[in-house]
Amino acid sequence: MRINDRKLLTQLAELGVELRPATKLSEWTSLGIGGTTDLLRISNHESIPGLLQLLDENQIPHKFLGGGSNLLVEDGELPWVVLQLVPPQPDVVLEGHLAHVDAAGDLGRTVTFCAKHDLGGMEGLIGVPGTVGGALRMNAGAYGMQIGTYVREVKLYRAATRQIETLRGHQISFEYRHTSFAPDDMMLAVILELPSKPYNEILKGIRICNEKRRSSQPLGQKSAGCIFKNPPGASAGRMIDELGLKGLSVGDARVSDRHANFFVNTGHASAKDMLALIADVRERVQKGYGVGLENEVVVWNA
Ligand code: EPU
Numbered sequence: 001m002r003i004n005d006r007k008l009l010t011q012l013a014e015l016g017v018e019l020r021p022a023t024k025l026s027e028w029t030s031l032g033i034g035g036t037t038d039l040l041r042i043s044n045h046e047s048i049p050g051l052l053q054l055l056d057e058n059q060i061p062h063k064f065l066g067g068g069s070n071l072l073v074e075d076g077e078l079p080w081v082v083l084q085l086v087p088p089q090p091d092v093v094l095e096g097h098l099a100h101v102d103a104a105g106d107l108g109r110t111v112t113f114c115a116k117h118d119l120g121g122m123e124g125l126i127g128v129p130g131t132v133g134g135a136l137r138m139n140a141g142a143y144g145m146q147i148g149t150y151v152r153e154v155k156l157y158r159a160a161t162r163q164i165e166t167l168r169g170h171q172i173s174f175e176y177r178h179t180s181f182a183p184d185d186m187m188l189a190v191i192l193e194l195p196s197k198p199y200n201e202i203l204k205g206i207r208i209c210n211e212k213r214r215s216s217q218p219l220g221q222k223s224a225g226c227i228f229k230n231p232p233g234a235s236a237g238r239m240i241d242e243l244g245l246k247g248l249s250v251g252d253a254r255v256s257d258r259h260a261n262f263f264v265n266t267g268h269a270s271a272k273d274m275l276a277l278i279a280d281v282r283e284r285v286q287k288g289y290g291v292g293l294e295n296e297v298v299v300w301n302a
Helices: 006-014 045-057 107-116 132-138 199-216 236-242 271-289
Strands: 018-024 036-042 062-065 071-073 081-085 092-095 098-102 151-158 163-168 186-193 222-226 253-255 262-265 298-300
Touching (some): 006 018, 045 163, 071 271, 092 107, 236 271
Parallel strands (some): 036 081, 062 081
C-alpha cells in the first residue's frame, strides 16, 4: 500500500514520522519472506495516537512490526502499511533492580546489558532474536523461563481507548506463548524487575543455553524459530521428526534437518511455499497423532 496524498505526507512529517516507501518486508523478517508496503518509523511514542487517528481518517489499515523474527508475511503488494518503533538511545536504563527498557530494544542486547550489571533471570532468552516488545507480546520463553515473570509495568498504546496507558504486571496475564494484550495493542516500554546475580554466574547460564541452542536449532539459517506451539504435554518438534518429515520441502521452504519445528527458507521461498508446508505438516501430524497443531509463528495475510 502506498501513501501518496500530499496533505497526509505533510501531516506525517509534522508528527516526526519517517516514511520509507515501498519497503520489502522480506528484508525486515528473519524468514526473509514478505511483500512490499510503506513503512512508517516512529521515534516519539507521544505521536502514536495522532498517527493512528490520521491513518483511520484516511482509511489506511496498518500493522505493527517488532523485530520480524517470529513473523510470516504474505507475498506481493500488501494491503496495509507497517508501523515500527525506532529505539531511543539508550534503550535500557537501570535503577536498582529495575530495568526500564524501550519496546524497540533488542532482546539479546538487553539481557546482556542487565547481566553486566549483575541482574539475571533472563539467561534463557539470550539466543531468542527480536525486540523486547515482541518478546513481551508473545511472552517469549526458553529453558524453563519466560519474560512475563519479570514484568513489573508495561507502557502501551491501547487500540480500544486510543490512548497510551500503563499497566501493572498483575493486570496482565502471561501464559505459554500468550498474553492478555489485544492484538492491536502496541507495546511501547516495559519495566522489568530482575534478581541480583553475579555476572560470572549469569554468564555460565548464558553459555549453557547457547550451547544447547547451537546443538539443537538451525541458527545460521533463515527461520522464524518454532513454527508450532507445543501441545500440552507433547513436543511438536519430536512428533514432526518421528513422522520422518525433516527435509520435507515446498519450493525453498523446508523442514529443518536439525530441529523439525523450525522451517527454514533455503533460498527464495515465498509465503505461499511456507504456508503450504505448514498446512501439509499440520495435516500429517493430525493424521499421525490426532493432534491439531497451533501456529506459534504470527502470520500476516489478507
Ligand atoms: N526433538 C526431536 N526432534 C526434533 C526436535 C526436538 O526429537 O527435531 C525432541 C528433543 O530431543 C526434545 C524435545 O523434542 O526431547 C523437545 O525439544 P527442544 O528441547 O528442542 O524444545 P522444543 O519444545 O522443541 C521449546 C520452544 C523453543 C525453545 C526451546 C528451549 C516452543 C514451541 N518451542 O522447543 O522456542 O527455544 O523449547 O527451551 O515452545 C520458539 O519459540 O520459537 C522456540 C524455538
